[in-house]
Amino acid sequence: MRERERFDRLRLIRSPRIGPVSYRQLLARFGTAAEALRAIPDLAARGGGKASVADAGAVEKEIAQSRALGARYLLMGDPDYPxxxxxxxxxxxxxxxxxxxxxxxxxxxxxxxxxxxxxxxxxxxxxxxxxxxxxxxxxxxxxxxxxxxxxxxxxxxxxxxxxxxxxxxxxxxxxxxxxxxxxxxxxxxxxxxxxxxxxxxxxxxxxxxxxxxxxxxxxxxxxxxxxxxxxxxxxxxxxxxxxxxxxxxxxxxxxxxxxxxxxxxxxxxxxxxxxxxxxxxxxxxxVRQGSFDFIGAPVSSDVAAQERAAVIGLLGPVSVPIDELIRLSGLSPAVVQTVLLELELAGGLERQAGGRVSLR
Incomplete structure (x- = not known):
């Protein structure tokens, strides 16, 4: 992995509202962290909110602090990631x-x-x-x-x-x-x-x-x-x-x-x-060797307005399994996961253990 991609991936996971699931989905959809970072504001807007990405200067400072402490980074996708x-x-x-x-x-x-x-x-x-x-x-x-x-x-x-x-x-x-x-x-x-x-x-x-x-x-x-x-x-x-x-x-x-x-x-x-x-x-x-690029729920490049409304209509403050959303909506996993990703980036979705989600 090139150093620039490593830096961008660290910047991606340090961005607000980006967790392990959304991180994987963004990389699976856009291929590189740089493209994912550029796409975040638009995806959040589709979810009805706004989102920013981590400041590059702040990430550079973090890296310098870690190195000064004698620490190193290990990123998912590195060959020696556990x-x-x-x-x-x-x-x-x-x-x-x-x-x-x-x-x-x-x-x-x-x-x-x-x-x-x-x-x-x-x-x-x-x-x-x-x-x-x-x-x-x-x-x-x-x-x-x-x-x-x-x-x-x-x-x-x-x-x-x-x-x-x-x-x-x-x-x-x-x-x-x-x-x-x-x-x-x-x-x-x-x-x-x-x-x-x-x-x-x-x-x-x-x-x-x-x-x-x-x-x-x-x-x-x-x-x-x-x-x-x-x-x-x-x-x-x-x-x-x-x-x-x-x-x-x-x-x-x-x-x-x-x-x-x-x-x-x-x-x-x-x-x-x-x-x-x-x-x-x-x-x-x-054991999946080098599995990162193949992990992560599928996401779609486009979602129709009625599809987005159907998924959102099934959500509430009580958490539900994502599989249940897919079954009830009748939509593809890619479409459902894309709507959830947009909502999460907009600050409207909370992910919970066991593949469950709810509205904030």
Whole structure:
């Protein structure tokens, strides 16, 4: 990929209202990021609104800041973009990384759990991560308090990947500043956010999809019923990855999430051998190499006014599956996806997990 195209693709994903889905659709339709950037204002106007694109100077400044921090960019479409993450719905078009990028191409296991984890669970997570590392696996986690922290500590010698919900220069929680620096120096630190971005609450579910996407399977060590760790497990399961859980005492609320996962079909885990047996090895026939140019819902070059009205008439504040819009409207997927793209760029559409959309 030429440097100019790389710059334009970064500018595209940094533009307002452009997410992973719209990013792929725009590139699939227009071929290059430059053409997509030029088309955005017109597409938004068709959707009944206005849209701007990211300032080139701001993107140049971001790149300079990242390089000064010793970080590099990895864009979807690059040959070393993590293959497993590339298969994940909503995978980030641009990653910023510090450390050994080769770790992401090895056998990765995600490990997540409670921030207020028990001492026993912390010890188990640290030992499990160490054992997995000794068996050649790379442990992926989120550098949060509790289980995440112990997972990184246990695997720092063998290979660990930390995925954060902030800029590459921001340490959160603050007490993990030294650990985050060690991960960047001896493992791999990953984010999708530009330098300076603070760890806002809405960034953590997005961070969780990267954790799940990088790994063959996700192990939940300890989790309450409504914890963020279960979001990671759900995302892994929806993507066809293995979901594993460590059972705990029914008297401990922090174990209820894991016990519930096992009841729902997650694999019960007691040691590293259980984990590696569960994930096995990925069949190379299941992996799309260089798949980016062929991913993304189809979009149309033109939509009639009555077609646009038919799609919009089916939308409301309650989210609906895109497949249902296609069925009810009787229109082609390309036409429906184009109308949704126009609405999104105009600020009138919200995309939600599971291929669902609603009006803002």
């Amino acid at each position: 293959v497993l993450l590339d298969q994940f719905d909503g995978a980030p078009p641009a990653l910023i990384l510090r450390g050994d990028t080769a770790l992401a191409s090895r056998q990765c296991i995600a490990m997540v759990g409670a921030r207020n984890a028990s001492a026993a669970a912390c010890r188990f997570a640290r030992t499990l991560a160490q054992d997995l590392g000794q068996r050649g696996a790379v442990v992926v986690s989120g550098l949060a308090r509790g289980i995440d922290t112990e997972a990184h500590r246990g695997s720092i010698e063998s290979g660990t990947i930390g995925v954060i919900a902030s800029g590459i220069d921001i340490a959160f929680p603050p007490e993990n500043r030294d650990l985050q620096a060690q991960v960047a120096e001896r493992g791999l630190l990953v984010t999708e956010h530009p330098p300076g971005v603070q760890p806002l609450a809405r960034h953590f579910p997005a961070r969780n999809r990267i954790i799940a996407g990088l790994a063959l399977g996700t192990v939940v060590v300890e989790a309450a019923p409504k914890s963020g760790s279960l979001i990671t497990a759900r995302l892994a399961g929806e993507a066809g990855r293995e979901v594993m859980a460590v059972p705990g005492s029914p008297l401990d609320p922090r174990a209820q999430g894991c016990n519930q996962l096992i009841r729902e079909g997650a694999i019960l885990i007691q040691n590293a051998a259980d984990v590696l047996e569960a994930v096995g090895s990925i069949d190379p026939r299941m």
